[in-house]
Amino acid sequence: MNKPVRTRFAPSPTGLLHVGGIRTALFAWLYARQNNGQFILRFEDTDKAREKDGAREHLIQSLRSLGLQYDEGPDIGGPHAPYIQSERLEIYKQWAQRLIDSGRAYADPYSPEEVQAFRDQARAEKKPFLYRNHRPENPKAWDGSTPLRFKSDPKAYTWNDAVIGDVSTGPEVIDDFILIKSDGYPTYNFCHIVDDAEMEITHIFRGQEFIASVPNYLNLYEALGLQPPVMAHMPHIMAEGGKRKLSKRDGAKDVLDYIREGYLPEALRSFIATLGWNDGTEQEVFTTDELIAKFSLNRIGKSGALFDERRLNWVNGSFIRELSLDELYERSKSYLPKSAASFDEAYKKQVVGLAQERLKYFAELPELTDFFFEDLPVNPELMSGHKQLKKTEPQELKQLLESALETISESSFTVDDLTTRLNQLLEASGQKPAVLFSLIRIATTQAPNSPGLADTLAVLGRETTLRRIKSQLASF
RNA sequence: GGUCCCGUCGUCUAACGGUUAGGACACCAGGUUUUCAUCCUGGCAACAGGGGUUCGAUUCCCCUCGGGAUCACCA
Numbered sequence: 001m002n003k004p005v006r007t008r009f010a011p012s013p014t015g016l017l018h019v020g021g022i023r024t025a026l027f028a029w030l031y032a033r034q035n036n037g038q039f040i041l042r043f044e045d046t047d048k049a050r051e052k053d054g055a056r057e058h059l060i061q062s063l064r065s066l067g068l069q070y071d072e073g074p075d076i077g078g079p080h081a082p083y084i085q086s087e088r089l090e091i092y093k094q095w096a097q098r099l100i101d102s103g104r105a106y107a108d109p110y111s112p113e114e115v116q117a118f119r120d121q122a123r124a125e126k127k128p129f130l131y132r133n134h135r136p137e138n139p140k141a142w143d144g145s146t147p148l149r150f151k152s153d154p155k156a157y158t159w160n161d162a163v164i165g166d167v168s169t170g171p172e173v174i175d176d177f178i179l180i181k182s183d184g185y186p187t188y189n190f191c192h193i194v195d196d197a198e199m200e201i202t203h204i205f206r207g208q209e210f211i212a213s214v215p216n217y218l219n220l221y222e223a224l225g226l227q228p229p230v231m232a233h234m235p236h237i238m239a240e241g242g243k244r245k246l247s248k249r250d251g252a253k254d255v256l257d258y259i260r261e262g263y264l265p266e267a268l269r270s271f272i273a274t275l276g277w278n279d280g281t282e283q284e285v286f287t288t289d290e291l292i293a294k295f296s297l298n299r300i301g302k303s304g305a306l307f308d309e310r311r312l313n314w315v316n317g318s319f320i321r322e323l324s325l326d327e328l329y330e331r332s333k334s335y336l337p338k339s340a341a342s343f344d345e346a347y348k349k350q351v352v353g354l355a356q357e358r359l360k361y362f363a364e365l366p367e368l369t370d371f372f373f374e375d376l377p378v379n380p381e382l383m384s385g386h387k388q389l390k391k392t393e394p395q396e397l398k399q400l401l402e403s404a405l406e407t408i409s410e411s412s413f414t415v416d417d418l419t420t421r422l423n424q425l426l427e428a429s430g431q432k433p434a435v436l437f438s439l440i441r442i443a444t445t446q447a448p449n450s451p452g453l454a455d456t457l458a459v460l461g462r463e464t465t466l467r468r469i470k471s472q473l474a475s476f
Numbered sequence: 477g478g479u480c481c482c483g484u485c486g487u488c489u490a491a492c493g494g495u496u497a498g499g500a501c502a503c504c505a506g507g508u509u510u511u512c513a514u515c516c517u518g519g520c521a522a523c524a525g526g527g528g529u530u531c532g533a534u535u536c537c538c539c540u541c542g543g544g545a546u547c548a549c550c551a
Contacts, residue, residue, distance in 0.1 A: 012551050047550055112549065128478050128547075147549050164481065172477060173547085181549040188551045212480055212546040235482075236544070271488095274500095278489060282499045301489080303482050304544065311488065311501045315488080323515075358513035368512090426509085437510035449512030 005037025008065070009070070010192065011279065013055035016254035017062045019307055023212045025270045027234065028205040029068045030295040040199060041073035043084045046185040062255040065286070072199075080199040084354065085191055092186040095194045095224070098146055104223045105179055107142035110134070132176045140149055150190070150220060157215045158386045162203070162232035162297040169215045176215055189213065193220055196229055203230045232297055235276060235304045248261035253260040262335050262362020263312070263463070267319040271312045274403045276301045285318055292433040313360040320360075326355050332359075332445035339373035347372075350459045354451040371460060375468060376446035378475045383442060388434040397439055398476040400429060404440050405469045413462050418454040443472035 007028040011021065032039035041063065060075060072078025082088060099105035110118075115131070122129035132152060135476055142148050150261050154171035158327070161167055179190040196204065211233045221228045253261075258268060270286045279286075279294040286294070320328065330348045340348055351372045355365060368375070383389045389397065407425045411417050426436055441453050444465055450456050 008517090010551095044551065047538085108549085115549090123477090161481095167480070169480070175547090178549055183549075185549090187549075192551090207545090207551095208481070209545055210551085214480095233481090236546080264522065275488070280490070281538090282525075284488090284500050301482095305489090306487060308487050308501070308540070314501055339544075355513095360513095423509085432510085434510050439510085441510065445511095447511090451513085453510065 003200070003202055005032055005035035005203060006040060006199065006201050007032045007037065007205060008040040008042055008196070008199065009068075009205075010042040010044050010195075010202050011059055012047065012050070012188075013059060014047070014052055015055060016256075017059055018151065018254050019258075019272060019275075020203065022062060022066060022068075022255050023237060023275060024205050024207060024234050025063060025068055026066070026269060027232070027277070027295070028068075028203070031203060031205070031297070031328055032071075032292055033292045034295055037202070038071040039068070040078070040201070041070040041083060042195060042199070043074050043086075044188060045084060045086045046181075046191060048185070052320070058256065065259045065265060066255060066268060078348060085195065086185070088191070088195070089184065089186075091198065092180065092191050092194055096186075096190075097152070098202070099179065099223060100142060103149050104151045105142070106136070106139040108178070109136050109139060115331070120366075125147050128172065130172075130175050132174075135176060143347040144180075144184060145182060146207075147178045147182050149176045150179050150216075150223070152216070153223070155380060156219050159214065159218060159228075159231075159357070161214075162230050162300060163235075163300045164208075164211065164233055167211065167214070173212070173215050174219055189216065190220070193217060193224070193226070197224070197226050201229050203232060205232050205234065208233045208235050234300070236301060236304050237275060237401065238304045258312075259299055260363075262332065262365075263316050264319050264331070265348075267312075267316040271315045273335045275305045275307065284317055295376050317360045317409075321357060323356070324343075325356075328352055328356055332362045335362040335365040337370045337373055339370065343373060347459070354455055354459060356449075371445045371447045371450070375464075375471070378471055379446050380475065382448065383439075383447065386438055386442070388432065389438055389442075392435055394476055398473065400431065400436060400437055401443060401469060401473055403429065404436070405466065405473070408440075408457070409460075409462075409466055409471070411457055413465075415454045415458045418457050422454060440469070444468045446449075 002029065009025040009028050011025075029039045030257070031037070041060070043056060043059075045441065056074070060073075063070065067410040070076070072083060074083045077083075096105060108115075118131070119129045120136050131149070132154070135151070152174045154174040156168070156170045158166060177189050178187050180186050194202075214231065214233075215339070243339060255268070261264070266288055269288050269291060273286065273291050273295070274284070277300045279296075280299060283290075326349075329345075329352050332352055333348060336348060336352070340351075351369050352365075355368045358368060359365065375398075383397070404425060407421050408418070411421050422437070422440075426433055429436060437453050441450060441456070444457060444460060446468075460468075
């Protein structure tokens with residue numbers, strides 16, 4: 001009996017898609033998938049002045065790279081094509097004509113300046129501005145050269161928002177808004193309703209900034225004889241400090257930035273979904289299948305959330321640690337430092353494996369692994385700044401390292417053998433592990449930190465290990 | 477200013493009248509024979525305020541305060 005669920009993501013191609021915007025898309029996608037419905041992409045490009053070059057491609061790429069596949073859209077078509085509003089002008093004209101015929105739309109006789117004068121006057125009188133107070137008695141027939149306005153029917157509304165709950169407003173918020181602009185393009189307020197009806201959208205997911213306009217939409221739905229879809233208005237994701245909506249200048253990266261830095265799509269999905277939604281249990285991280293199974297509209301929070309990149313890092317890291325070595329390698333190998341190019345796959349895979357547990361996102365790979373691929377210059381500060389080593393005489397360190405060289409050179413360079421010999425040396429030298437192992441670690445990596453010593457040496461191999469120890473020795 | 481929405485640790489949140497207000501991130505301390513990380517243990521930390529309703533309020537109602545959104549020929 002119920003109509004098949006159809007949700008849509010309907011951005012205007014005016015800029016980059018950041019985390020707040022993609023969350024709306026994610027929820028719409030999850031809901032469609034959960035109900036075996038369709039998810040549709042539609043471009044709302046009726047404001048030619050604000051359109052940005054490349055924004056369409058960016059939007060499409062963002063959805064694709066996050067894995068939010070849509071079933072119908074501008075680039076793939078579908079039964080209700082086109083999915084670009086600027087190509088649907090005739091459709092809007094037809095619907096507008098129905099409104100004109102039924103006496104619910106009329107030509108706006110005023111110039112923008114005149115309307116502004118009404119507005120200023122209302123402001124001066126400290127009264128709210130209502131265009132309908134200036135509604136013309138006998139408007140001339142609309143010829144397309146002036147805006148076409150909706151003739152509203154002011155009344156109170158109470159409706160249910162799937163996220164917010166019941167909302168009530170009085171007739172004072174209902175006004176005659178513009179249906180079609182004098183440039184021939186429809187306004188969002190008009191065409192999204194037409195398109196949602198034509199495309200049989202059952203659930204609207206959008207930002208909370210639209211909730212104030214809902215009463216006017218309800219009024220239009222009535223005039224058109226349409227049943228409004230379910231509406232779900234998402235609270236905003238706020239920038240650090242919570243003072244404003246998240247935007248690019250808050251350091252808010254767009255979705256593709258995160259993909260480029262090596263955040264996993266499945267981690268992004270989990271993190272973004274739990275920004276304002278949870279399943280009521282103490283589960284913190286969700287696979288996408290779990291998200292699809294457990295998502296529910298009524299568990300979306302009502303209040304805005306702050307985007308916290310530290311938490312994203314933790315979520316992403318936990319997904320990275322779940323990856324098999326093969327998968328980790330395949331997905332991260334392009335992030336390896338340039339110096340890795342000449343090394344064979346088996347070697348690189350071992351290196352990636354050692355970095356796995358300390359990786360928060362793939363772009364960190366070069367700084368974490370560069371010493372596996374090139375000899376870094378001996379850095380005296382690593383020793384002089386080390387809290388254990390700086391308390392030991394250089395001469396003593398040198399002797400220690402010399403005996404280490406001897407011990408290590410006898411190793412077969414398996415992790416087990418290295419571990420055994422290193423421990424024997426530790427015992428024989430009577431040194432604290434913090435001194436002996438740090439010394440060898442620094443000598444062989446020239447890095448402030450690294451994976452475990454035996455693991456590192458085993459991967460580095462005999463030749464490189466001994467060469468680096470000798471370089472360090474020469475620097476004393 | 478009018479209208480609407482929101483208000484639990486620094487952050488993301490759980491709680492659907494009765495709890496020592498729970499979990500997670502971050503942070504701090506300790507442990508896992510070096511560092512960083514992982515993992516484990518412990519710690520710090522919240523019901524915006526005031527009135528009601530009730531035997532009992534974080535939870536229901538009202539007011540105040542605070543935050544956000546919206547009042548376009550933008551979406």
